[in-house]
Amino acid sequence: MTEEPLTHYRRHRFPAEIIAHAVWLYYRFLLSLRDVEDLLSERGINVSFQTVAEWAAKFGLKFAYQLRRRWRGNLAAKWHLDEMVVSIKGRKYWLWRAVDADGYVLDALLQSRRNKKAALRLMRKLLKGQGVMPQVMVTDKLRSYAAARAEVMPDVEHRSHKGLNNRAENSHLPLRRRERRMMRFKSTRQCQRFVSAHGQIANLFHLHRKHHTAAAHRQLRADAVTTWREIASSSVL
Incomplete structure (x- = not known):
């Protein structure tokens, strides 16, 4: 992530990577806010579940909006x-x-x-x-x-x-x-x-595993992660 996008998170105590990772955990997996707090704590990142809730509410819709713009008009008819x-x-x-x-x-x-x-x-x-x-x-x-x-x-x-x-x-x-x-x-x-953010973020990782080989699935998953990082790094507060 470049230095310039990091300045978009300058009013937050934690860097962009941590904020984006917490939001990803919350919307990507079946986790509660306290679960996300525990997972971050295990990695030495001490943040309260209330802060995770604020990040999810503030950035979830921003990320979803950018994802929706990328897919606009390109889904099935x-x-x-x-x-x-x-x-x-x-x-x-x-x-x-x-x-x-x-x-x-x-x-x-x-x-x-x-x-x-x-x-x-x-x-x-x-x-x-x-x-x-x-x-x-x-x-x-x-x-x-x-x-x-x-x-x-x-x-x-x-x-x-x-x-x-x-x-x-x-x-x-x-x-x-x-x-x-x-x-x-x-x-x-x-x-x-929640549903406005959850649906668009879930779309990004909806990979249809049964229709692809293991190698193809890994590539699709890598592409989804790359797209997520691009979205997270370009969100301006």
Whole structure:
């Protein structure tokens, strides 16, 4: 890492490499903030879990934004949309999510409703973020999807069938595991901030191991780590 990017972290007591590594540990693996604190401590880096939480909140979205810009418009043209229930302080919310045909997370949006208006917000956010329309949109049988699609993407093919949308439903599993590890989300703001960062960072290390040889997988993993280091070194505070 060059000396110039390091100055971007000048208001922090720890260097850029440590901050980026802590954020990577938190979003890449199923670890709590205290787990990250212990792992850093084992390496002689004494930092509290509260500081790790601040780093994750501050830099996670910065890293995710840069990753999203790199992938904008380059993901598969088939979108799978689905929603999952999230309970926050005893109130039910709906986390609307979209993934492409290869399982890469396109975006996520936490909302209090499960209706046409909520589906419209998700689709408009997806179109703005991706910059292109999909060729095919796959959803379950919730009628809100069809109504919203007819308004913003009338020419896009819509396949509405629960059995066809396993790609989106399976993509909820890693987030469910994180939700349990975090003992549920504490607020809507925390939830939206976490899923916005987690999805994009998870995409970077989503390598489809079964489709590659061991050597090819190692190269893809090395490329992902290189990209992560570039992202971390170019984030300006």
